[in-house]
Amino acid sequence: MSLKNHNKLLFLIIIGISTSVSAQDTEEDQPAGPPQPPCMADDDFNAFDFWVGDWDVHTADGTLAGENSIAKVHNGCLVTESWQGVQGSVGTSINYLDRVNDEWVQIWNDAGGSQINIRGGLTDDGMLLVGKIHYISNGTTADFRGLWTPLSDGRVRQFFEQSVDGGKTWTTWFEGFYTKKSAE
Numbered sequence: 001m002s003l004k005n006h007n008k009l010l011f012l013i014i015i016g017i018s019t020s021v022s023a024q025d026t027e028e029d030q031p032a033g034p035p036q037p038p039c040m041a042d043d044d045f046n047a048f049d050f051w052v053g054d055w056d057v058h059t060a061d062g063t064l065a066g067e068n069s070i071a072k073v074h075n076g077c078l079v080t081e082s083w084q085g086v087q088g089s090v091g092t093s094i095n096y097l098d099r100v101n102d103e104w105v106q107i108w109n110d111a112g113g114s115q116i117n118i119r120g121g122l123t124d125d126g127m128l129l130v131g132k133i134h135y136i137s138n139g140t141t142a143d144f145r146g147l148w149t150p151l152s153d154g155r156v157r158q159f160f161e162q163s164v165d166g167g168k169t170w171t172t173w174f175e176g177f178y179t180k181k182s183a184e
Contacts, residue, residue, distance in 0.1 A: 037075035045076050045097050047122050048104060050150040052079065055178040057158075065176055083110070104129060106146070113137045118146055125149055126157075133162055133173075143167050155179050 039045040055068045066085035073080055079095040091110030098105050098119065106129050108116035113136035118129035126149035133144035143163040150156055156178040161170040 037077070039077035039097075040075055044102075047097070048079050048095060048127055048148075051127070051148055051156055051178075054181040055156075056181060057176040057178050060175050060177070067181075068178065081108075116144055116146075118144060140164075144173070145170075151177075 035041075049072070052070045052072055055070070057065045057068050059065050064086055066083060066089070068084075069082045071080050071082075072078070077096060081091075081093040081095065083089070083091040083093075089110060089112060091108060091112075091114070093106050093108040093116070095104065095106045097103075101119075102121070103119045104121050104127060105119045106116065108114070115134045115136065116131070117134075118131035120129040121127070126147050128145065128147050130143075130145040132141050134141045143166065144160070145162075146158065146160045148156055148158050158174070158176045158178065160173040160175070162173045163170045
């Protein structure tokens with residue numbers, strides 16, 4: 001190979017290497033973009049998504065009980081509930097996945113003085129949360145559990161029970177069937 005051809009080949013190799021290094025430097029220098037928020041990147045935070053939406057809530061006999069708005073907020077880390085009953089009752093809950101214990105938690109307070117603190121997770125029947133209800137008006141506390149079940153027709157059944165005898169017997173506290181409000 002002549003010196004002239006050798007120099008051309010060496011020149012082409014050097015240009016090729018510098019172009020390759022330059023392209024790598026450019027890719028590495030580019031910011032990767034903001035990381036996805038941690039709760040959005042974790043599928044376990046989507047377990048209660050079947051309850052998210054704006055709902056009309058009816059009792060088992062079809063009577064309108066109220067409206068409920070369930071929203072995912074704070075980059076998917078929190079689910080909030082805002083209840084408005086037809087008789088004027090109002091209440092709010094926050095729901096979140098407690099990553100320390102890998103349990104879903106609901107904290108509820110309403111204007112009538114009921115405070116609910118329940119926790120649990122998904123079962124074959126739906127989201128089952130168990131804990132306590134406290135009545136501010138008379139200072140009593142009872143065992144309490146709630147089950148949210150997604151139904152095949154798109155509705156959600158919410159079934160609450162309480163026990164005043166340490167869980168030996170349970171009585172229905174509320175049973176509601178959630179129907180999504182139509183987009184207007």
